[in-house]
Amino acid sequence: MPVIKYTEKELDLLARLMRAEALGEGSLGMLMVGNVAVNRAIANCLTFKNIRTIYDVVYQSPGGFSGPKSQLFFSASTANERKLAKRVLDGEYYYPATNALWFYAPSSGNSCVSYWYDQRLSGSYKNHCFYIPYPGICQEIH
Numbered sequence: 027m028p029v030i031k032y033t034e035k036e037l038d039l040l041a042r043l044m045r046a047e048a049l050g051e052g053s054l055g056m057l058m059v060g061n062v063a064v065n066r067a068i069a070n071c072l073t074f075k076n077i078r079t080i081y082d083v084v085y086q087s088p089g090g091f092s093g094p095k096s097q098l099f100f101s102a103s104t105a106n107e108r109k110l111a112k113r114v115l116d117g118e119y120y121y122p123a124t125n126a127l128w129f130y131a132p133s134s135g136n137s138c139v140s141y142w143y144d145q146r147l148s149g150s151y152k153n154h155c156f157y158i159p160y161p162g163i164c165q166e167i168h
Contacts, residue, residue: 029117030067036080041103041111043084046093051152053110058123058151060114063091065127071164074127080115122149125167126156 032040040063048055066074066083073089076082084094093099103111123129128145131153132138138155140147145157161168 027117028115029064030078030080030115032080032115037108037111037115038103039084040080040115041107042099042101043091043093044111045103045107046096046099047091048154049098051154053106054120055152055154056107056110057114057118058120058126058154058156059129060111061119061123062126062129062156064114065123065125065167068166069127069159069164070166072127072159074164122151122156124148125158125164127159127164127167128157129154130157131155 040060043063044056044059048059051058063080063083066077066086067080069077073086077086084091126148128142130142132155138147138150142155142157145159148156148158150156159167
């Protein structure tokens with residue numbers, strides 16, 4: 027059973043977002059980006075109070091993902107990318123993105139900072155750093 031309701035169009039949107047944000051991180055990195063997207067749709071806190079669908083998550087502005095501006099976002103998703111997106115929509119979580127609402131890739135030669143926009147580092151995978159809200163702030167994802 028899905029963690030949130032979604033349409034086939036939203037499944038495709040999420041797959042394309044995951045590819046645009048993390049193609050270089052491989053399947054696991056893409057799954058973690060998917061975790062962050064799903065968490066944003068579940069969370070009813072901070073800048074995600076009125077974000078309830080995958081469409082809302084993908085096109086949130088301000089404060090959304092940079093992937094929809096990437097050329098990688100505009101081509102059709104592959105069957106494998108849709109399978110990955112379905113896995114996170116169906117509730118698979120991967121540490122350190124389990125409770126993360128944010129991630130970024132530091133510039134070359136730099137490592138993850140302990141805090142990013144006042145959010146705590148939960149860990150990193152390849153070139154992505156994942157950040158979580160403080161306990162009690164976003165109860166839907168803790």
